[in-house]
Amino acid sequence: MRSENTIRVIALHVGVLAALFLVQFVLPDYHHLALTRVMLLAIYAMGYNMLFGYTGLLSLGHAMFFAAGLYGAGMTAYYTDLGVPLAFVIGIICGAALSLVIGVIALRTTGVAFMIVTMMFGQVAYLTITYFTDYTRGEEGLTMPTSARSFDLLGLHVDLTNAVQRYNLALGLLALTLLVIFVVVRGPIGRVLIAIRENETRTLMLGFDTFRMKLGALVLSGTISAMAGAAYGLMFAYVGATFATIQYSIEALLFTLLGGAGTILGPLLGSILMFYIIDITSEYTQAYLLVTGVALVVLVLFFPKGILGTIRERWLSWLP
């Protein structure tokens, strides 16, 4: 039974990735472009879900990790000649380092206090970007130079202005993220994280170093979010302080809640749905955020565990 479920789970995730690969051949241009963005935002939300959905830590400042990757990569590409691949790596390193520092401090708190502390750090990150406006151009932001719109790697020439290449790069990063999260949450570490989420005191009494485990989850979560930010800035040629505002922290939370916290594919589904809810409703009404809000209220009332969370609870108990 266990191996049968494993096969189902692997088949589902491979199937989702295959579907995302194939769908590019039939999508109209706009949706092709939109899905590229959505996949990167989904990576961000999947990173968020690692901390919130699996470890039970609700951060309200996660945009700082996205922004760390965005600015780490974007400013490297803008001010240096190190090239896009190295800029991308530097962006990820910035996010990892920041999440380690923030984790060591913020994880001294729990519950509501953790939410407030992460929100405050998020605000500090935003203000830091605007404080150094001479370099970051603050909320106005920076557009990437021509030199950062293409690169050569392992004999391949990658053109970031090419929609097809951008789509498949985003898909590759999404696949990598899926794989990492899949391995972590289906393995022993994932079980400990879930145990912490359900009852941290009991997990501690069982002999696990819960602080270290939570720190690891936060660093992994922040690093994945930073990778999404670095890719977003480099692929769409823009970095700006807006991405560090609390709005973007809330978005990751909403994507996760909508799709299903604690499910691997929930954030991806939530990102897609949220994007199209806003995209379509904004064509008809200025009150599209109200519509979005009502949709979320309905969701919380009838599907409190999100779409995939509810499906798992009612029908597909094997869904990871």
Add this chain to the structure above:
Amino acid sequence: MTDKTSAPKSSVTRRTTLLGMGAATGAGILSSVSPGFVRYSHAQTSAPIKLGFECHRTGIGASYGRWYERVARAAVKIINEEGGINGRPVKLIVEDDGTDPKRGAEVVEKFATQHKVDAVFGTLFSHVVVAAAPRAGELKMPYLVVSEGTHVSSGSLNRYCFQPGITDVRSQVTSVAPWITQNLGKKVTMIFPDYAFGYDHRDNLPPAIKAQGGEVVEMIAVPPTETSFTRYLPRIPADTDVLYHIMVGPAVLTFVTELGQFYGSQRPQIFGFIDSVEAVDLSTPQLSFLDGTYFWEGMPRYAQKDQSEWDKFYRTAVGVNENGASIADPKDIATYAHMYGVWETLFTIKQAMQTAGYNGPQDKAKFIEALEAIETFEEGRDHPQGNKIFNGKNHQVYGHHNISKVEGGRMDVVHRTSIEDGMYEVTADYTKMSL
């Protein structure tokens, strides 16, 4: 100027790349038969010319967006009543960008790939422009902004970005500096928002004042999140002749109130940019301290005694009364000093498309070159704010500015700058970038 954004484009199209990849996966077959690949057919000559208006309907720019949209609809109505452009009607497609840079870039992509518009126009806030411009350039979508920021004129965007309807901050600052030093005083203290828009003022005013024999004695940057200004006001030097302020956003009422409390009846001369109080009723009690102070205006909010027939026509067409408020609702104050830029941009699009014989997306390069070839705009119905000079190299227009004095709850123009007052040496040259 360095070409930063005109990336060399691959001659390989998305379709051919996909087909190449599909050969390995068999998906090429799928692509050739799926209804998802059905594309909009090319516009016929009788089909409308589609213009995408990237509008700040929501978000921090909503008060501007509301009026920009009214102006756009009024201008398109007139253009269509007069036969459209090259015999084709103009269809206005509006998308809300939420005054958000991420959404702004998405909206440009949507205009280019879903609505398949012929040009995008109307974006105001700098951060949205800067985020959307690279995508406009890469999608080869003409992008005509009404933003004032120096991002277009400085050459930091790309060949598809233009600002033909409104002057940039550098020009505005340069043009008012002589009048400030000659009429208000030579020692100037600046209070400005601590972000990029404020920096455009910070970087351009001191040299302009210095060139007139004056001096900026203090520059006070206020973080955008600040809600009270009392701790900044004591930093204003006592020997300040002129306080120069650009406080944009809802905090302006607090700023003016606290400024009044700080100075009482003894104050220096005060000069500000109307951006602070656009869409705000000057008779608001908290703004009473502004009486006797001066503002830069692109177009005078209050109808002047020597009002031109073009201002009369334009004012009526966009539904604004002689006090700068909506005819339908006198409490709804217009963003009158700026919104003419949308009107003039639309008539510029019409002019350039007619010059280029524009007949569809295949003529976009001709359209861009026709825009770049424009040298002047004559004052008239299409350009009611005044005559202008257009620089085809940096894609920026230069024109007159008004300095108005607040008295009795209204503003009257006391000085109108010449076009030359706002000219500066242009180093950017977008025409060197490929199309």
